[in-house]
Protein backbone atom coordinates (compact mmCIF):
# COMPACT_ATOMS: atom_id res chain seq x y z
CA UNK A 135 0.00 0.00 0.00
CA UNK A 136 2.81 2.41 0.90
CA UNK A 137 4.62 1.59 -2.34
CA UNK A 138 1.44 2.30 -4.30
CA UNK A 139 1.09 5.65 -2.56
CA UNK A 140 4.71 6.56 -3.30
CA UNK A 141 4.28 5.62 -6.96
CA UNK A 142 1.05 7.62 -7.17
CA UNK A 143 2.66 10.73 -5.66
CA UNK A 144 5.76 10.37 -7.86
CA UNK A 145 3.82 9.98 -11.09
CA UNK A 146 1.40 12.78 -10.26
CA UNK A 147 4.27 15.29 -9.98
CA UNK A 148 6.37 13.99 -12.86
CA UNK A 149 3.65 13.54 -15.48
CA UNK A 150 4.00 15.60 -18.62
CA UNK A 151 1.19 18.10 -18.97
CA UNK A 152 2.43 19.80 -22.12
CA UNK A 153 4.02 17.51 -24.67
CA UNK A 154 4.87 20.33 -27.06
CA UNK A 155 7.17 21.95 -24.49
CA UNK A 156 7.89 19.00 -22.17
CA UNK A 157 6.36 20.72 -19.14
CA UNK A 158 5.58 18.57 -16.14
CA UNK A 159 3.12 18.98 -13.29
CA UNK A 160 5.86 19.74 -10.78
CA UNK A 161 7.22 22.56 -12.94
CA UNK A 162 3.80 24.22 -13.07
CA UNK A 163 3.44 23.86 -9.30
CA UNK A 164 6.89 25.37 -8.80
CA UNK A 165 6.02 28.28 -11.10
CA UNK A 166 2.88 29.03 -9.07
CA UNK A 167 4.85 28.96 -5.83
CA UNK A 168 7.41 31.29 -7.46
CA UNK A 169 4.66 33.82 -8.12
CA UNK A 170 3.16 32.95 -11.51
CA UNK A 171 -0.50 33.05 -10.54
CA UNK A 172 -2.35 32.51 -13.83
CA UNK A 173 -2.06 30.57 -17.07
CA UNK A 174 -0.74 33.55 -19.01
CA UNK A 175 2.12 34.06 -16.57
CA UNK A 176 2.92 30.33 -16.35
CA UNK A 177 2.82 30.12 -20.15
CA UNK A 178 5.32 32.96 -20.47
CA UNK A 179 7.66 31.23 -18.02
CA UNK A 180 7.36 27.61 -19.19
CA UNK A 181 5.84 27.74 -22.67
CA UNK A 182 2.91 25.58 -21.61
CA UNK A 183 -0.19 26.01 -23.79
CA UNK A 184 1.64 28.19 -26.31
CA UNK A 185 1.69 25.80 -29.28
CA UNK A 186 -1.19 23.40 -29.99
CA UNK A 187 -3.04 24.45 -26.83
CA UNK A 188 -4.52 21.06 -25.97
CA UNK A 189 -2.88 21.18 -22.55
CA UNK A 190 -4.39 24.53 -21.54
CA UNK A 191 -7.34 23.21 -19.52
CA UNK A 192 -5.18 20.66 -17.70
CA UNK A 193 -2.53 23.29 -16.97
CA UNK A 194 -5.24 25.62 -15.65
CA UNK A 195 -6.53 22.88 -13.34
CA UNK A 196 -3.01 22.34 -11.98
CA UNK A 197 -2.59 26.08 -11.43
CA UNK A 198 -5.95 26.24 -9.62
CA UNK A 199 -4.95 23.30 -7.42
CA UNK A 200 -1.54 24.80 -6.67
CA UNK A 201 -3.14 28.15 -5.77
CA UNK A 202 -5.53 26.40 -3.40
CA UNK A 203 -2.59 24.71 -1.68
CA UNK A 204 -0.46 27.84 -1.19
CA UNK A 205 0.22 28.82 2.38
CA UNK A 206 -0.73 32.38 3.41
CA UNK A 207 2.95 33.42 3.42
CA UNK A 208 3.38 32.22 -0.17
CA UNK A 209 0.38 34.13 -1.51
CA UNK A 210 2.10 37.50 -1.10
CA UNK A 211 4.66 36.88 -3.86
CA UNK A 212 3.89 37.65 -7.47
CA UNK A 213 6.23 37.16 -10.38
CA UNK A 214 7.13 40.29 -12.30
Ligand code: FES
Pocket residue numbers: 151152153154155182183184185186187188189190
Ligand atom coordinates in the same frame (compact mmCIF):
# COMPACT_ATOMS: atom_id res chain seq x y z
S1 FES B 1 0.59 20.12 -25.51
FE1 FES B 1 0.94 22.06 -24.62
S2 FES B 1 1.01 23.44 -26.29
FE2 FES B 1 0.77 21.48 -27.18
